[in-house]
Amino acid sequence: MTAKRILIVEDEKAIRDMIAFGLRRAGYEVSEAEDCRSARAQIVDSRPDLLLIDWMLPDMSGLELIRTLRRAKDTEEIPAIMLTAKVEEQDKIGGLDGGADDYVTKPFSPRELLARIQAVLRRAAPAGGSDVVEVEGLKLDDSSHRVSTGEREIALGPTEYRLLHFFMTHPERVFSRGQLLDRVWGGSTYVEERTVDVHIRRLRKALEPFSLERLVQTVRGSGYRFSTRES
Amino acid sequence: MTAKRILIVEDEKAIRDMIAFGLRRAGYEVSEAEDCRSARAQIVDSRPDLLLIDWMLPDMSGLELIRTLRRAKDTEEIPAIMLTAKVEEQDKIGGLDGGADDYVTKPFSPRELLARIQAVLRRAAPAGGSDVVEVEGLKLDDSSHRVSTGEREIALGPTEYRLLHFFMTHPERVFSRGQLLDRVWGGSTYVEERTVDVHIRRLRKALEPFSLERLVQTVRGSGYRFSTRES
DNA sequence: AGGACCAGTCACGTAACTGTCACATCGGGC
DNA sequence: GCCCGATGTGACAGTTACGTGACTGGTCCT
Known part of the structure; x- marks a missing residue:
């Protein structure tokens, strides 16, 4: 948190x-x-x-x-x-x-x-209060489960949605693949770490039409980061 | 006030x-x-x-x-x-x-x-008030228990009616099957979660002749949502 | 008793999603 | 430039989630 x-x-x-x-x-x-x-x-x-x-x-x-x-x-x-x-x-x-x-x-x-x-x-918190996050025109509304930029809606699969939600609520911080598996997939499941790469890829692809893929950044040797600042 | x-x-x-x-x-x-x-x-x-x-x-x-x-x-x-x-x-x-x-x-x-x-x-506050709700020409009058669009009346079973009423008074929000069972069926009943799907289906079928079934949207992995915006 | 209506469950088909692999590409150290 | 480990990327196959029609049994009329 x-x-x-x-x-x-x-x-x-x-x-x-x-x-x-x-x-x-x-x-x-x-x-x-x-x-x-x-x-x-x-x-x-x-x-x-x-x-x-x-x-x-x-x-x-x-x-x-x-x-x-x-x-x-x-x-x-x-x-x-x-x-x-x-x-x-x-x-x-x-x-x-x-x-x-x-x-x-x-x-x-x-x-x-x-x-x-x-x-x-x-x-x-329990009221489901401010569950909408917005960064650089990218808006994620958790109560309606929608991701959009201005007018247009962005379609995401469940995992990509959770991943983006996690990133948007924890911006400007680097997470290792292991940490992401823990926090986005849930601690009890076992999947290959490289799987994270694939979902990162899918998330970027979904953001590409809006030129927002730059928000998902690779930190070589460490993991990934969601950030508005250019790396 | x-x-x-x-x-x-x-x-x-x-x-x-x-x-x-x-x-x-x-x-x-x-x-x-x-x-x-x-x-x-x-x-x-x-x-x-x-x-x-x-x-x-x-x-x-x-x-x-x-x-x-x-x-x-x-x-x-x-x-x-x-x-x-x-x-x-x-x-x-x-x-x-x-x-x-x-x-x-x-x-x-x-x-x-x-x-x-x-x-x-x-x-x-926003949910409360008068007992008639209207969205996209779909009108639900709770006092007379009627649902209609323009001229024509829509026939709904009791459960479909409650489901639609709940949705219309809580639009733009995703509800899991469990939440719907709780709020529409009542907290103490036990029925299979998949039963919700069937009633969603019946509700959609009833709305179909008026091309309003798009208002009831599936959010894969999370539940259902009532919304005027396309998914 | 018979029929209309309705709720809940099941079984099956389909579309979407997931995880994994194999190969391509990149980036830094030398 | 060359090498090597790290990351990007497209494809594939198993799995899951959902849509849907059908069936059963219950309740309420008449």
């Missing part, structure tokens, strides 16, 4: 840095935004697993940001936690009504924040 | 009151039941938007209540959250398998409960 990615939307740099530091230590991949405009841009193109949103922001209230996100189909499932300095119950309820999954009142302990983040992430 | 109505099914009065208090504060309309019998009565005549069901109840387990509800057409779509004191993973899985949309382990914070209620309601 890849590290979960969290986006912090908070205008005060000091607080942002402190939170980011704590989360990185806990193994999360953290990105930051200081206003709603840049937050939305980042959300759309990097699809974080969770959002930490400050209540007060320069351009738009955090609550509004959440409401906006909930209205769009591809962002509605991203869980969000509100950070607020206000303590009035009314505001807390407002935060929940607007679609935040939880809220944390400042000042808060790093530990409390971590606990809540974990709780929210755990909760998102 | 009117206040959402929530029914709490829980035998311990103290817990019931506490939950009810919290939910009313948050703007929900709350009703209560202390056993399954009275719960079912209330569900049928006041059709709440969401159910909070305790795991252990005097007359019937909460899980059974959910299964029963899922079997009846007019109650199958009501989302339910299980409250459970048990922490074993096995039970959680059982709860989800039985048709609960989420589960909350006691003890829980009101805050967490609120968040989950929000999440479940948000998720259920």
Whole structure:
């Protein structure tokens, strides 16, 4: 399982840095935004697993940001936690009504924040939450079991689908043939390692018409990698 | 938007009151039941938007209540959250398998409960609403139990009807044979998985004269999907 | 009792997919 | 350039998953 990615939307740099530091230590991949405009841009193109949103922001209230996100189909499932300095119950309820999954009142302990983040992430999983991954226009929607690029649909066999799904959820990392057999085929089966090559080949062939085969890269001597960057 | 109505099914009065208090504060309309019998009565005549069901109840387990509800057409779509004191993973899985949309382990914070209620309601919203569904000229009116396309009526057997209804209210998503058995046949029945294929076949055959059989799509290795987009 | 309808199962055919092999090609070290 | 191990690639055959018609037994009418 890849590290979960969290986006912090908070205008005060000091607080942002402190939170980011704590989360990185806990193994999360953290990105930051200081206003709603840049937050939305980042959300759309990097699809974080969770959002930490400050209540007060320069351009738009955090609550509004959440409401906006909930209205769009591809962002509605991203869980969000509100950070607020206000303590009035009314505001807390407002935060929940607007679609935040939880809220944390400042000042808060790093530990409390971590606990809540974990709780929210755990909760998102069984719901079958954000099971759509998108990289370079290649979109894989696990709930509908579809792979497409823009308009056109890409047909994949079951194994190629699982392979691509695994790659897309674990990008930028090299996997040996043995590891892929373990994680994509399942640990209990025995098949030749070279079989992986063949399925890689089939996956590439399916992506070729869309010039996306470059995403599946060979790392000579080590295995394969799914990456947007050229090797 | 009117206040959402929530029914709490829980035998311990103290817990019931506490939950009810919290939910009313948050703007929900709350009703209560202390056993399954009275719960079912209330569900049928006041059709709440969401159910909070305790795991252990005097007359019937909460899980059974959910299964029963899922079997009846007019109650199958009501989302339910299980409250459970048990922490074993096995039970959680059982709860989800039985048709609960989420589960909350006691003890829980009101805050967490609120968040989950929000999440479940948000998720259920698009599916809920009027009892007539229409896709590509195929119209299913659940109140009169009729399926038609334009002028002509389509005759379906009971199982085919439930299957189509389930599909139309959950489009663009793949369901395994097991999931379909659970949600369309009802969690506690045991039939062969291949039986699903036969009913899929019968449904397709009924849709064929209208060239709508393409809406019911096979996802090899995974199950079936109802979708307007070509596969 | 007889008939209509329907659910569930089975058996068989077919199309799709899988794993493996054999051979081609590549890339780095010398 | 030449060699050798690593990877790409096309073809093949066994297997699996699904589509489909038929059969059985059950239930509900009349």
